[in-house]
Amino acid sequence: MSTELTHGYSDGDVDTNRSENRHLNSIVADRYSRRGTLIGGFTTTVAALLGTSLLAACDEDTIGGGGATTVSAGNDATTTTGRLVTLTGTATSGTATGPSWTQVSGNPVELIGSGSTVSFIAPAVSATTDLVFRFQVSDIFGTKADETTVTVSPAVLGFTAVPKNLNDIVTVPAGYSVTVMTRLGDPLAAGVATYANDGTDTNFAQRIGDHGDALYWYGLSATATRDDNSSTRGLMVQNHENLNIQYLHPNGPTNVASGPRPAAEATKEIEAHGVSVTEYRDTGNRTWTWDQTSSFNRRITPNTPIVFNGPVRGSDFLKTIASTDGTTGRGTINNCANGHTLWGTNLTCEENWSGYFLRSGDDAARTPRELTALRRYGVTSATGNYAWASAGSDPMFRRWDARASGANALADYRNEPNQFGWVVEIDPYDPAKAPRKRTALGRLGHEGAWAGKLTAGKKLAVYLGDDSRREYFYKFVSSANWDPNDAQATDRLAIGDKYLDSGTLYVAKFSADGTGTWLPLVFGSVPNRPITGTEPEYVFASQIDILVNTRLAADAVGATPMDRPEWTATNNVTGEIYLTLTNNNAAGRPLTGTDAANPRHYNDPRGAANTAQFGNSNGHIIRLRENGDDPAATGFAWDIYLFGADSADSDPNNVNLSGLTADNDFSSPDGLWFSRPQNPAGLVKPLLWLQTDDGAFTDRTNNQMLAALPGTVGDGGTKTITNVGTGGATATQATRVGAAATAATLKRFLVGPKECELTGVDSTPDGRTLFVGIQHPGENGTAGTPSSNWPQSQGGTNSGRPRSAIVAITRNDGGVVGL
Numbered sequence: 001m002s003t004e005l006t007h008g009y010s011d012g013d014v015d016t017n018r019s020e021n022r023h024l025n026s027i028v029a030d031r032y033s034r035r036g037t038l039i040g041g042f043t044t045t046v047a048a049l050l051g052t053s054l055l056a057a058c059d060e061d062t063i064g065g066g067g068a069t070t071v072s073a074g075n076d077a078t079t080t081t082g083r084l085v086t087l088t089g090t091a092t093s094g095t096a097t098g099p100s101w102t103q104v105s106g107n108p109v110e111l112i113g114s115g116s117t118v119s120f121i122a123p124a125v126s127a128t129t130d131l132v133f134r135f136q137v138s139d140i141f142g143t144k145a146d147e148t149t150v151t152v153s154p155a156v157l158g159f160t161a162v163p164k165n166l167n168d169i170v171t172v173p174a175g176y177s178v179t180v181m182t183r184l185g186d187p188l189a190a191g192v193a194t195y196a197n198d199g200t201d202t203n204f205a206q207r208i209g210d211h212g213d214a215l216y217w218y219g220l221s222a223t224a225t226r227d228d229n230s231s232t233r234g235l236m237v238q239n240h241e242n243l244n245i246q247y248l249h250p251n252g253p254t255n256v257a258s259g260p261r262p263a264a265e266a267t268k269e270i271e272a273h274g275v276s277v278t279e280y281r282d283t284g285n286r287t288w289t290w291d292q293t294s295s296f297n298r299r300i301t302p303n304t305p306i307v308f309n310g311p312v313r314g315s316d317f318l319k320t321i322a323s324t325d326g327t328t329g330r331g332t333i334n335n336c337a338n339g340h341t342l343w344g345t346n347l348t349c350e351e352n353w354s355g356y357f358l359r360s361g362d363d364a365a366r367t368p369r370e371l372t373a374l375r376r377y378g379v380t381s382a383t384g385n386y387a388w389a390s391a392g393s394d395p396m397f398r399r400w401d402a403r404a405s406g407a408n409a410l411a412d413y414r415n416e417p418n419q420f421g422w423v424v425e426i427d428p429y430d431p432a433k434a435p436r437k438r439t440a441l442g443r444l445g446h447e448g449a450w451a452g453k454l455t456a457g458k459k460l461a462v463y464l465g466d467d468s469r470r471e472y473f474y475k476f477v478s479s480a481n482w483d484p485n486d487a488q489a490t491d492r493l494a495i496g497d498k499y500l501d502s503g504t505l506y507v508a509k510f511s512a513d514g515t516g517t518w519l520p521l522v523f524g525s526v527p528n529r530p531i532t533g534t535e536p537e538y539v540f541a542s543q544i545d546i547l548v549n550t551r552l553a554a555d556a557v558g559a560t561p562m563d564r565p566e567w568t569a570t571n572n573v574t575g576e577i578y579l580t581l582t583n584n585n586a587a588g589r590p591l592t593g594t595d596a597a598n599p600r601h602y603n604d605p606r607g608a609a610n611t612a613q614f615g616n617s618n619g620h621i622i623r624l625r626e627n628g629d630d631p632a633a634t635g636f637a638w639d640i641y642l643f644g645a646d647s648a649d650s651d652p653n654n655v656n657l658s659g660l661t662a663d664n665d666f667s668s669p670d671g672l673w674f675s676r677p678q679n680p681a682g683l684v685k686p687l688l689w690l691q692t693d694d695g696a697f698t699d700r701t702n703n704q705m706l707a708a709l710p711g712t713v714g715d716g717g718t719k720t721i722t723n724v725g726t727g728g729a730t731a732t733q734a735t736r737v738g739a740a741a742t743a744a745t746l747k748r749f750l751v752g753p754k755e756c757e758l759t760g761v762d763s764t765p766d767g768r769t770l771f772v773g774i775q776h777p778g779e780n781g782t783a784g785t786p787s788s789n790w791p792q793s794q795g796g797t798n799s800g801r802p803r804s805a806i807v808a809i810t811r812n813d814g815g816v817v818g819l
Contacts, residue, residue: 259390
C-alpha cells in the first residue's frame with residue numbers, strides 16, 4: 001500500500017508498523033525487504049515478492065488454496081482526515097487476472113480507480129479509526145488476497161503557514177496550485193470579444209462585472225441539470241459589489257465628482273455592478289476552465305427586471321414613476337456577501353446602496369418622517385457616488401435622482417431608494433426567472449443572509465449582518481417549518497416564497513453575562529424611536545414601516561450596536577453561528593463606550609511613522625449558540641471566538657487576547673465560511689475559512705485568508721481587560737473570550753496580491769478545489785500607473801491593469817484543501 005502523508009509527525013514519516021505481533025507475512029517481508037518508507041509528497045509502492053509456492057501456500061492472507069501466485073496489499077499505514085490515500089497491490093504471477101480492491105471494514109469510503117491501484121479520501125473521524133482493505137486476484141487455483149490497514153486520525157491543518165508578505169501574487173502553501181478563473185470583463189456570451197483591458201471595452205451586460213465579492217458553487221450534472229454533489233461541472237454565482245472606476249475607461253472617468261457624466265461611461269459602470277452566473281468545468285484532474293457560451297451564463301445588473309415579494313410588496317413605499325403599483329423594480333446594486341438555500345437558490349445582498357443616489361435640496365417637499373428615514377440610511381448625497389443621474393434623461397440614469405421633484409411619488413423617483421437594501425433571491429439554474437426581493441427580511445445595509453442549521457419540523461432561521469459601524473445583527477425566523485422534501489423542488493423560487501416571505505424579524509441584544517436576547521421587530525411591540533440628536537421622534541405606522549425602516553426599529557428596541565457586523569457562517573455540526581465584526585474607530589467605539597460583546601479600545605500604531613489608530617482597528621469574531629439549539633429561540637449564549645491583533649506589538653493581556661503569532665495574526669475579519677458537509681472538511685469538526693478586508697495591518701501584509709478548526713461557545717472563560725486611550729487614559733471592560741489560538745487550530749493559508757480584499761470562498765462538494773475571490777487589486781493606482789498587475793503577475797507578467805478575479809486552488813496530490 002502507498003499513500004501521500006505528511007502530517008502528525010515532525011519528520012514527515014508515516015508510522016507503518018503499529019503492531020507488536022509478528023506473523024508469517026512480516027517474517028517473509030523481512031527477507032524480501034517488504035518494508036517501505038512513505039514520505040509526504042511522494043508515494044512508495046511496496047511489493048512482497050514471495051518467490052516459492054510453499055510461502056504462497058502458507059501465507060495467512062492467501063485465500064483459495066495453493067498455487068504459484070502470491071499477492072501483497074502493501075504495508076499498514078496511518079493518515080489523517082481529508083488526505084488522499086493510494087493503495088497499490090502486487091501479484092507475483094504473470095497468469096493472475098482480475099486484480100481488485102474492496103473495503104473490509106471501517107468508515108465506508110469511495111474507492112477511485114480500478115485494478116491494482118485505487119485511491120480514496122480519508123474520511124472524517126472523531127477518533128483514531130482503522131480502515132481495512134483487501135486486494136485480490138484470481139488464477140487457475142482460485143482467488144488469492146491480502147489485506148492492509150489504514151489508520152485514520154482526526155483532521156489537522158495540513159499545511160505550513162504562509163508568511164505575511166506584500167507580493168503581487170496569490171501566495172499559497174507548498175504543495176498547492178493556483179489557477180486564475182473568470183476575471184473582470186471576461187465575456188459570457190458567444191460573439192463578445194475578449195477583454196482588451198485598456199478601458200475601451202463595452203457591453204458589461206455580457207461580461208464579468210467588477211469587484212467580485214461573495215461566490216457560491218451550484219453543481220450541474222453531465223446532462224445539465226441540478227446536481228448538488230457534482231464536483232466537475234457547476235455554476236459559479238458571484239456578486240459584483242463596486243468599481244475600480246479608474247481602470248474601466250481609457251484615461252479614467254469623466255466628471256465623476258459632479259457630472260455631467262458621458263452616457264457611455266455611466267452605462268458601463270452601472271452594468272459592471274450586480275451578479276454573474278458562469279459555468280465552470282473540470283476538464284480532468286481538477287484542471288479548471290469556464291464556458292463562455294453556456295446557456296446558463298447570465299448577468300443580473302442594476303437594469304435587470306426584478307419583482308418584490310413579502311409584506312412590503314405593493315406598498316406606497318415602493319411606488320415610483322416606473323413602478324406605479326410597487327410590485328416590480330429594476331436590478332440590484334452593491335452586492336456584497338451572499339447566502340444560499342438548500343432548495344438551490346442564491347441569496348445576494350444589497351449593502352452600501354444608499355450612496356448611489358442624488359438627494360439634496362428637496363427637504364421642503366418631504367415629511368419629517370421621510371427625512372429622518374433618509375438620513376438614518378445615508379441617502380444624503382448631493383451627486384451620488386458616480387453622478388449617474390447627470391448622464392441624461394434615460395430612466396437608466398434618472399432613477400438615481402431621488403429628489404422629490406414631481407407632484408407626487410408617482411411622478412418622480414423619490415421612493416427609488418426604498419427599492420434597495422433588500423435580500424434578493426436568484427435561481428441560478430433558470431435564467432428566465434426574475435430575481436425576487438424578499439422584503440420580510442428587512443431593509444438595511446445587508447452584508448449577507450446565511451441560514452442556520454436546518455432541522456426537519458423546525459423553523460428556518462436566516463442570520464443577517466448590517467455592515468456599518470455601530471449597526472446591528474439580525475435574525476429572520478420563518479413561519480413555516482422546514483420540510484426536507486422541499487430541498488429538491490423544481491420551482492425553487494416558489495419554495496423561497498414559502499420560507500422567506502412570512503416570518504418574524506429579530507435583532508440581537510448581547511448581555512455581559514454571556515447570554516443574549518433576540519428582540520422581535522413586530523408592530524405593536526416596537527416602541528416609537530425616541531428623539532435622537534436633532535432627529536424627532538419616529539412613530540411607526542405599520543409592520544411595513546418597520547421592514548422598510550428596520551434600522552430605526554432596531555434603534556427603538558435597544559439592540560446592541562456592533563463593530564461592523566459583516567459575514568455570518570454556520571457550523572453545520574454544532575449549529576453555532578459565527579459573525580465577523582470587522583473593525584471600529586475611536587468615534588464608533590470610544591474608550592468609555594465599550595461593552596462585553598465589543599470590548600476593546602486600543603492603539604494599533606501603523607507604519608514606520610507609528611501613526612495612531614485608536615478604537616478597535618483589528619476587529620473580532622463573535623459566536624453564539626441558540627438556546628436548546630432551536631433556530632426559533634429568543635435567547636442565546638455567546639463568546640468572542642477570536643480577536644484580531646498584530647502579534648508583533650500588541651499587548652498580550654489586553655489586545656492580543658487570542659494569543660496570535662506571526663503564523664496566524666490578522667486584522668479586520670470579513671469573509672467567513674465553513675466547509676461543505678459533503679466532504680470530510682465539513683464533518684465532525686468542520687474547517688473554517690476566514691478572510692480579511694483590512695487597512696490597519698497592510699503595512700505588514702496584504703490581505704489574507706486563514707484556516708481554522710474552532711472549538712465551541714464557552715471553551716475559554718471570562719476576562720477583564722484594561723483599555724488605553726489617547727493620553728494614556730484607561731478604562732476596564734469585562735468580556736468573554738474563546739480558547740486561545742494555537743498552531744493546530746489557526747494558520748494563515750493564503751496572502752493576496754497588492755491592495756486587494758480577500759472576499760468570497762467556496763469549494764466543490766468534494767472539497768478538492770477551493771474557489772476564492774480576489775477583489776480590487778491595485779485599488780489605489782491610476783490608469784497610467786496601476787499599483788498592481790494582478791492577475792497577469794500570477795503568471796510572471798508584471799504589466800497591465802489589475803482585474804478582480806476568482807482563483808481555483810487545488811492540492812497537488814489531490815487531497816481535500818486545507819487538511
